[in-house]
Amino acid sequence: xxxxxxxxxxxxxxxxxxxxxxxxxxxxxxxxxxxxxxxxxxxxxxxxxxxxxxxxxxxxxxxxxxxxxxxxxxxxxxxxxxxxxxxxxxxxxxxxxxxxxxxxxxxxxxxxxxxxxxxxxxxxxxxxxxxxxxxxxxxxxxxxxxxxxxxxxxxxxxxxxxxxxxxxxxxxxxxxxxxxxxxxxxxxxxxxxxxxxxxxxxxxxxxxxxxxxxxxxxxxxxxxxxxxxxxxxxxxxxxxxxxxxxxxxxxxxxxxxxxxxxxxxxxxxxxxxxxxxxxxxxxxxxxxxxxxxxxxxxxxxxxxxxxxxxxxxxxxxxxxxxxxxxxxxxxxxxxxxxxxxxxxxxxxxxxxxxxxxxxxxxxxxxxxxxx
Amino acid sequence: xxxxxxxxxxxxxxxxxxxxxxxxxxxxxxxxxxxxxxxxxxxxxxxxxxxxxxxxxxxxxxxxxxxxxxxxxxxxxxxxxxxxxxxxxxxxxxxxxxxxxxxxxxxxxxxxxxxxxxxxxxxxxxxxxxxxxxxxxxxxxxxxxxxxxxxxxxxxxxxxxxxxxxxxxxxxxxxxxxxxxxxxxxxxxxxxxxxxxxxxxxxxxxxxxxxxxxxxxxxxxxxxxxxxxxxxxxxxxxxxxxxxxxxxxxxxxxxxxxxxxxxxxxxxxxxxxxxxxxxxxxxxxxxxxxxxxxxxxxxxxxxxxxxxxxxxxxxxxxxxxxxxxxxxxxxxxxxxxxxxxxxxxxxxxxxxxxxxxxxxxxxxxxxxxxxxxxxxxxxxxxxxxxxxxxxxxxxxxxxxxxxxxxxxxxxxxxxxxxxxxxxxxxxxxxxxxxxxxxxxxxxxxxxxxxxxxxxxxxxxxxxxxxxxxxxxxxxxxxxxxxxxxxxxxxxxxxxxxxxxxxxxxxxxxxxxxxxxxxxxxxxxxxxxxxxxxxxxxxxxxxxxxxxxxxxxxxxxxxxxxxxxxxxxxxxxxxxxxxxxxxxxxxxxxxxxxxxxxxxxxxxxxxxxx
Numbered sequence: 006x007x008x009x010x011x012x013x014x015x016x017x018x019x020x021x022x023x024x025x026x027x028x029x030x031x032x033x034x035x036x037x038x039x040x041x042x043x044x045x046x047x048x049x050x051x052x053x054x055x056x057x058x059x060x061x062x063x064x065x066x067x068x069x070x071x072x073x074x075x076x077x078x079x080x081x082x083x084x085x086x087x088x089x090x091x092x093x094x095x096x097x098x099x100x101x102x103x104x105x106x107x108x109x110x111x112x113x114x115x116x117x118x119x120x121x122x123x124x125x126x127x128x129x130x131x132x133x134x135x136x137x138x139x140x141x142x143x144x145x146x147x148x149x150x151x152x153x154x155x156x157x158x159x160x161x162x163x164x165x166x167x168x169x170x171x172x173x174x175x176x177x178x179x180x181x182x183x184x185x186x187x188x189x190x191x192x193x194x195x196x197x198x199x200x201x202x203x204x205x206x207x208x209x210x211x212x213x214x215x216x217x218x219x220x221x222x223x224x225x226x227x228x229x230x231x232x233x234x235x236x237x238x239x240x241x242x243x244x245x246x247x248x249x250x251x252x253x254x255x256x257x258x259x260x261x262x263x264x265x266x267x268x269x270x271x272x273x274x275x276x277x278x279x280x281x282x283x284x285x286x287x288x289x290x291x292x293x294x295x296x297x298x299x300x301x302x303x304x305x306x307x308x309x310x311x312x313x314x315x316x317x318x319x320x321x322x323x324x325x326x327x328x329x330x331x332x333x334x335x336x337x338x339x340x341x342x343x344x345x346x347x348x349x350x351x352x353x354x355x356x357x358x359x360x361x362x363x364x365x366x367x368x369x370x371x372x373x374x375x376x
Numbered sequence: 377x378x379x380x381x382x383x384x385x386x387x388x389x390x391x392x393x394x395x396x397x398x399x400x401x402x403x404x405x406x407x408x409x410x411x412x413x414x415x416x417x418x419x420x421x422x423x424x425x426x427x428x429x430x431x432x433x434x435x436x437x438x439x440x441x442x443x444x445x446x447x448x449x450x451x452x453x454x455x456x457x458x459x460x461x462x463x464x465x466x467x468x469x470x471x472x473x474x475x476x477x478x479x480x481x482x483x484x485x486x487x488x489x490x491x492x493x494x495x496x497x498x499x500x501x502x503x504x505x506x507x508x509x510x511x512x513x514x515x516x517x518x519x520x521x522x523x524x525x526x527x528x529x530x531x532x533x534x535x536x537x538x539x540x541x542x543x544x545x546x547x548x549x550x551x552x553x554x555x556x557x558x559x560x561x562x563x564x565x566x567x568x569x570x571x572x573x574x575x576x577x578x579x580x581x582x583x584x585x586x587x588x589x590x591x592x593x594x595x596x597x598x599x600x601x602x603x604x605x606x607x608x609x610x611x612x613x614x615x616x617x618x619x620x621x622x623x624x625x626x627x628x629x630x631x632x633x634x635x636x637x638x639x640x641x642x643x644x645x646x647x648x649x650x651x652x653x654x655x656x657x658x659x660x661x662x663x664x665x666x667x668x669x670x671x672x673x674x675x676x677x678x679x680x681x682x683x684x685x686x687x688x689x690x691x692x693x694x695x696x697x698x699x700x701x702x703x704x705x706x707x708x709x710x711x712x713x714x715x716x717x718x719x720x721x722x723x724x725x726x727x728x729x730x731x732x733x734x735x736x737x738x739x740x741x742x743x744x745x746x747x748x749x750x751x752x753x754x755x756x757x758x759x760x761x762x763x764x765x766x767x768x769x770x771x772x773x774x775x776x777x778x779x780x781x782x783x784x785x786x787x788x789x790x791x792x793x794x795x796x797x798x799x800x801x802x803x804x805x806x807x808x809x810x811x812x813x814x815x816x817x818x819x820x821x822x823x824x825x826x827x828x829x830x831x832x833x834x835x836x837x838x839x840x841x842x843x844x845x846x847x848x849x850x851x852x853x854x855x856x857x858x859x860x861x862x863x864x865x866x867x868x869x870x871x872x873x874x875x876x877x878x879x880x881x882x883x884x885x886x887x888x889x890x891x892x893x894x895x896x897x898x899x900x901x902x903x904x905x906x907x908x909x910x911x912x913x914x915x916x917x918x919x920x921x922x923x924x925x926x927x928x929x930x931x932x933x934x935x936x937x938x939x940x941x942x943x944x945x946x947x948x949x950x951x952x953x954x955x956x957x958x959x960x961x962x963x964x965x966x967x968x969x970x971x972x973x974x975x976x977x978x979x980x981x982x983x984x985x
Binding site: 078092197218220241274 | 417420421424425442443445446447449450451453454455456458459472473474475476477478479480481482483616617619620622623
């Protein structure tokens with residue numbers, strides 16, 4: 006089974022719209038589908054802006070993982086396959102199958118460990134392709150998926166150059182190489198701990214797995230009495246604190262492996278542009294960044310829409326930036342993955358790009374190659 | 377000891393956090409507080425140092441604030457904190473759905489409710505917390521008759537009622553009516569349909585007999601499929617799209633009461649459309665109403681026979697069919713009490729059968745009121761009413777006795793005499809009655825100046841006199857404040873709230889109050905108007921708390937006079953020796969009081985075979 010997470014850089018960047026597009030393609034291609042969300046999706050209007058939202062329409066045979074209470078909020082008739090032990094605000098997460106098509110409301114597992122459990126169940130019951138809708142700008146749980154579709158756009162920032170630069174930095178986070186062969190195995194449950202491995206093999210383990218405090222910075226600095234072979238920070242990591250740590254480490258850290266939990270944890274911990282600069286600096290010192298686990302981005306979508314606040318009416322209204330300019334600017338900055346605006350013609354075969362064995366017919370890809 | 381980290385993720389405000397800290401400290405939790413302006417990174421950093429069992433975040437939601445909260449959750453996940461520490465959020469505009477989208481483990485909606493916070497901290501979401509807090513958490517349906525002995529404290533009244541009720545039971549003995557026969561057939565039809573509710577061949581015979589007992593318009597419905605004018609079937613799209621319309625923060629609202637468990641608060645509904653009724657009921661539940669009352673249309677009381685199926689019409693009152701009632705009930709929360717009105721017309725017994733089959737908790741039966749202001753022939757309604765009381769006893773459902781004949785001009789002592797007769801009758805048959813004195817500025821009050829100075833004395837007297845006569849629950853309505861409302865919503869809400877507050881402070885078991893536009897709406901009752909009144913009631917109950925109303929020295933005199941006049945009326949009815957004749961002759965309300973004997977169903981009482 007293949008699972009793809011749909012993550013956004015901010016609210017309203019189009020991740021659900023993108024997921025719906027992929028859902029339609031996958032349905033046409035005859036894949037047995039499943040759907041879940043790490044947040045809350047499928048409502049008819051945005052809880053914060055009040056603007057209309059895209060809704061999930063599922064056909065018979067599709068599976069979903071959602072809070073039990075959400076089953077009666079949609080119009081699809083579903084039968085419950087499994088009641089999991091995963092508890093959310095809206096109730097216990099159930100695995101259900103659609104018996105009569107209709108709209109569904111999704112409120113699935115919001116933690117990585119729980120998402121893994123759900124994906125395992127889907128795989129066991131024969132699902133071929135699972136879409137995991139993200140929530141807001143939340144990323145970390147999606148590490149459990151096999152691949153990512155990232156969405157960005159004017160909802161992040163109305164200034165196109167800012168969106169493009171952010172996208173470039175974000176994608177660069179995923180560039181560091183595959184899992185370090187000597188890296189500690191990632192631990193989905195249980196404590197994580199920072200490890201400073203000195204040349205010669207001595208290891209200093211801290212109680213915490215995250216670099217978020219001055220205190221942790223001081224403790225780590227004390228370990229710089231000799232050359233460092235590897236620094237593992239499996240949890241969250243404040244990039245400015247890391248910057249200071251690297252500066253303090255000076256030559257002791259030259260050539261060291263910098264092992265982080267995942268690119269999504271770094272994205273959650275700080276501005277991607279700060280990380281981009283830090284990686285460049287690390288490269289100059291021969292330091293190699295690797296991850297304990299990663300999830301490959303497959304596609305980046307851009308969305309010119311943003312909700313603008315109408316002061317006079319104390320409400321939100323839809324607005325857009327120049328969609329052609331946005332797409333062009335981001336494509337210029339991001340070269341690691343295809344960049345598309347799914348509402349504009351493109352030639353990308355999304356399904357095969359995501360890793361399925363199917364691909365959508367040519368007519369579903371829209372117009373000719375972009376110039 | 378549970379350790380809780382309290383975080384105002386707001387640049388300035390932390391009042392909610394301070395309040396929460398005080399309450400949690402009182403409950404024995406170890407609390408740590410961060411100041412306003414704390415960043416998500418600082419929160420996680422603190423949590424990694426202190427290892428709290430839970431983090432509670434307070435923040436008003438706004439655009440872009442959601443991203444900050446999302447980042448907090450992501451950082452908690454990235455740092456491994458989510459495996460050991462639970463995260464909850466509360467604040468303005470926070471709903472359960474927003475909490476789910478943000479990835480929190482709990483969201484606290486609206487006003488701070490410690491019972492919910494404690495249940496979350498103890499890992500018992502939705503259950504009663506081990507640590508008790510001040511203030512009620514109503515998860516169980518209220519039992520309005522529990523704890524009352526119905527012991528009469530006025531021997532003379534008790535004796536008079538004994539005489540009157542004996543006479544009534546003797547009079548009805550051997551008599552029946554088409555309504556009783558239809559009720560019996562309806563029970564058989566329901567039993568024959570069983571769980572599936574579907575009609576089978578065996579029921580055709582029962583239905584045919586039922587139809588024969590109906591008026592022409594109802595017969596045409598069953599035989600020819602012809603709906604009465606203005607009535608239509610509910611559309612499948614309307615029914616199927618209702619869950620979607622209701623998606624959102626429905627469910628148990630915070631208590632409207634500020635102190636104590638009483639009174640149980642009821643709202644009335646009957647928009648004409650079951651779909652709209654459900655939406656109104658869900659709004660009421662979300663705003664803390666404990667129970668609802670189904671109002672049926674007046675025209676349904678004047679025809680022999682009831683329709684069936686999911687039907688709607690654009691007039692006041694929602695048509696009483698088993699399907700409509702079950703549909704409405706299926707959307708109610710399990711803890712919402714339900715009273716179904718069917719007390720004053722030609723279908724009274726059958727309405728009790730339907731109410732019971734649909735899951736009602738309370739019935740409504742009043743012969744004097746229904747046999748006069750309700751428009752039903754007194755003889756007919758006496759036979760039907762007694763049968764209905766027997767059903768109430770059999771079903772184990774308490775029944776209330778409304779005193780709305782005061783609206784016609786009947787003085788309270790006559791209304792109360794009639795209610796007492798209905799109480800005594802029900803008690804003799806094994807049923808549990810609940811009198812419903814109407815707190816209103818009735819024509820009688822206006823004409824005789826009883827409320828010229830204030831509305832407190834008379835209303836307190838009307839409530840207090842019951843406890844002088846009998847140990848009984850008292851449920852003022854429907855609704856309180858009748859004839860004190862104007863078309864101005866603020867005035868209407870305040871007037872209602874004042875009446876509810878008075879009833880509450882006088883120990884009423886339950887109170888029914890209406891939406892602020894109910895008396896004057898020229899169209900459907902609106903939900904904003906309902907919420908106006910609920911908010912007004914809540915605020916006035918908060919204002920009074922455990923304090924009360926102080927009547928003038930006139931009140932005891934009013935009460936004494938009321939009590940004596942009730943006895944006089946009962947003496948007169950007892951001496952007359954014929955309850956039905958008493959109704960015809962106006963002993964419980966005459967033409968001068970604005971009451972006339974009802975005419976619907978006259979001559980339809982027959983001897984049983």
